[in-house]
Amino acid sequence: MPITPKTGSLFHAETQGPAGKWADAATGEHGDLLDIIRETCGLREFREVAEEARRFLRLPRTEPELAPKLVRSIVSIGSRQAARRLFAISSPIKGTVAEAYLQRRGIGRIHHGGSLRFHPRCYYRPDEHLPTETWPAMIACVTDLEGRITGVHRTWLDPDGFDRIRLGKAPIDTPRRAMGDLLGNAVRFGVVDDVLAAGEGLETMLSLRYVLPTMPMAAALSANHLSAMILPSCLRRLYIARDADAAGDAVQAILTQRAADAGIEAIALSPRLGDFNEDLHIFGLEALRAELRLQLAPEDVVRFLHFSTLAAE
Template identity: 65%
Template sequence: MERLDASELAHRLARNAEAVCRHYLSTGRREGAYWLVGDVRNTPGRSMFVRLKETLRGPAGKWVDAATSEHGDLLDVIRESRGLADFKDVAEEARSFLSLPRPQPRPMATRPSSPRSNAPTGPSDAARRLFAMSQPIERTFVEAYLRRRGITALHGTGSLRFHPRCYYRPEEHSPTETWPAMIAAVTNLSGHVTGAHRTWLDPGGFSEATLGKAPIDTPRRAMGDLLGHAVRFGIAGEVLAAGEGIETMLSLRCVLPSMPMVAALSAAHLSAILFRDALRRLYIARDNDPAGDGAMTTLIDRAQSAGIEALVLSPRLGDFNEDLRLLGVDALRAALRVQIAAQDVARFMELAA
């Protein structure tokens, strides 16, 4: 078999770009010089554009997903549409395709009138796709990142996933980079994914300067519909703890393992979280800064107006993850034990042996 490197394989595929698209992105269709499809995994839609011939904008075979900012070449199309992980499998599939005669385009008049998707292609839809294409966190950079931050209670973290090559663009016109990332699903009260939060991670490991986050300007970004919604841990009932950061709330779960919790991702969004009808007591895990104080005040007023008891949990340092890392789990347990209602100590707190 002729040995070809990645660039030569991509070049040969680009010379047959429309045939590649018809084969691997079959839910799409040609419009002018582009192939339009929902995404690189062959989802119906129109947010992804594949250039079918060289233009002033660039060479044939390059694609970009306007909804997610993902981009790549036709080798990426083969990898994602076929769910392949290793390059040797991608290369084998590409070689197999290139040995076939180029399919003849079907005349427009005989093209079947398959129903077109009416699914939205906005930020919330992109967030759902990003979460769906990510993997569980077990034995990944995400698990290592959380454990290095002192978080060992990883039960009930189905709202978190790992993406090994999540796209990051520093600015609108900057080149796109890829970093491993923790992907968190933002959901509404019905459990429907409305957004996603990305924490890009440093593949080189943990450092005190970055706490394991990627060395980039904005290692945390959210997308989709966030207002009123949150990242959820556990099934909420009459009691709920709410705070800003994912790491903050997971730190609390190390000593309150069965208490349902939500991370609103920012002070502004914390003050606007929606309440379930069954909620009777709300613990507000404040961050020790002016924004955290403002969110706390607003949330207390909203909770009390809804007939919900509101109790504040305050860290000794900047936030509860800082307390966990620097003071230790026993100190965090002792501090929280005197801040939560007496009946909730036995119900939710993991007591030291």
């Protein structure tokens, strides 16, 4: 049946085949009513296509989506509040299992700027059918660009020490969990100005901060969240501390394009091993410093790396 769209062109569709489907014998194109509406009306968003289809078919308007959205909003607010309470009742990491955990992973000086805290008995629930446990935990606050806490990341730790299998994390199924609003936000180390280094893991970014203690950094906590992290409007150069895997490659491509669209220079920082904490732990501080010297912009070598070398001396 021919359909006359708003643009005035015609879509000639054959009537053979399943009901509601169409096929163009001349071009081989096929689809359904929604495809016709999208193409002929020049619409891009599915919401707009569905609205036009509802009008075309004279269907009544319903709003069943409101209840789920309201529930998600309430859950999100409660999760943010719980995250803020947990961070507030936690204590500084100095002299705790959390400090020992990071130092055993090669991070001799922990330049976290107040973003990390420690809780000696943080609740951990394996699943809904098992009782709640308590373990010591490193608590990292997740913030938005204005510095508001939107969530926390918990790393449950082994109070009995460090082993090569768990690397100091508690002997539980999921020793890392986050709660609150993570999308677009991050754990931030230092106040961003015109330069920022961003990566996935806490240990990765704290390893870089050990070498570059004055460079602002952000840990997005996962590859997906790193690719979606909101970039500050004042940013001029973004260092992408990528992990050496397929997800790291994808994140680098996405963030590089997003930075370019915003007029921000993007530079990838690539580790020799899996990530920069591995490099630090295996090769040591001086090797990581030499590694970064070759990858930073020359002006940032003087601004951040040279300063850190003088401070260490």
